[in-house]
Amino acid sequence: MKMSRGTLYFITSNKDKLAEVIALLGHDFPYKLESKKVDLNEYQGDEDFIVKKKCLEAAKLVNGPVMVEDTSLGFDAFGGLPGPYVKYFLDSIGPEGLHKMLMGWENKNASAACRIGFCESPSSVPIIFKGIVKGSIVEPRGSTGFGFDYCFQPEGLSLTFSQMEMESKNKLSHRYLAVQAMKVFFQKEKDQ
Template identity: 45%
Template sequence: MSSQELPKLVFVTGNKNKLLEVQAILKGVIDVESHKIDLPELQGTTEDIARQKCKLAAETLNGPCITEDTALCFNAMNGLPGPYIKWFQDSIGHAGINKMLDGFDDRSAYALCTFGYCEGPGHEPMIFEGRTNGKIVPSRGPCTFGWDAIFQPDGFDKTYAELDKEVKNSISHRGKALELLKKFFADRQQQQAS
């Protein structure tokens, strides 16, 4: 299949690290370009946030798009900070996030990625979620991508930040959600071809 035949998707993000990961994971399957839109900061469950965000983005772009929402959920805190992790990261950093768990015996956590895909205005977004279990550890590795340096996935002795990018993409919450998105597009292409 030539690159001209690949389905094209607009990924609504201003985060270049997320864009690079999404492009790497979807390479050869879906051609992804980005568009930054200032959307309101929504509240609710990860699925509610993803659905509303994607619907707003599709209306703004007047066409199909994908949006993404990432959550870091601490089991000791019943899933918090969840979708609000970005604000915690920006406010208190890696050390502060670690200190939040100092009063608990449980440092287990899970990374949750929720992609929304909407065909355009008036369409209901579809949701694709991926989850990776792990634990919160003191910061290790480059601190260039959110909370990657403090999340160590189960079965590994390295944080997301220390892992090779291909390894991270193959086991990450984002990679798992995008595998579901890829399957959706492959199934749809197959239906259209028959």
């Protein structure tokens, strides 16, 4: 793999995600990360399938290296749902609605997952980096963050992601873990 300081397009229109990922990647990442809004098909299936399909489609559309990210939130009580469809739930009912969905259930456990797909070119095989954090769904609290940050409380902590300082969240979030896996991969490539 060619290691350069070329542009890697992060296919997102979410400025918060872009800022968070740039902060997590640091200065020694071999690409300059830029966001690019591209309308991708909405795939259905398991998370790995969705990320691979989105990554290949994006690489073809921009004809170059891309990074896509897919976040999911799975409730244990619902067998892992809403999973990769959580953004539609958030758009419709918000973090408060996610919390209310589990009101009749004793089990409030959930897993927040981030999958980052990387494709160097339209003919490359996508590489997927994963990060998963266990926690629970709580009544929304906090004033920073986005998505389900307000109602997701990581296991062993008393704060939601939204109540944490960005620096603290960036040391343990599902996105942090996926980005770290990506950084390790690129460091190994650089060292070879």
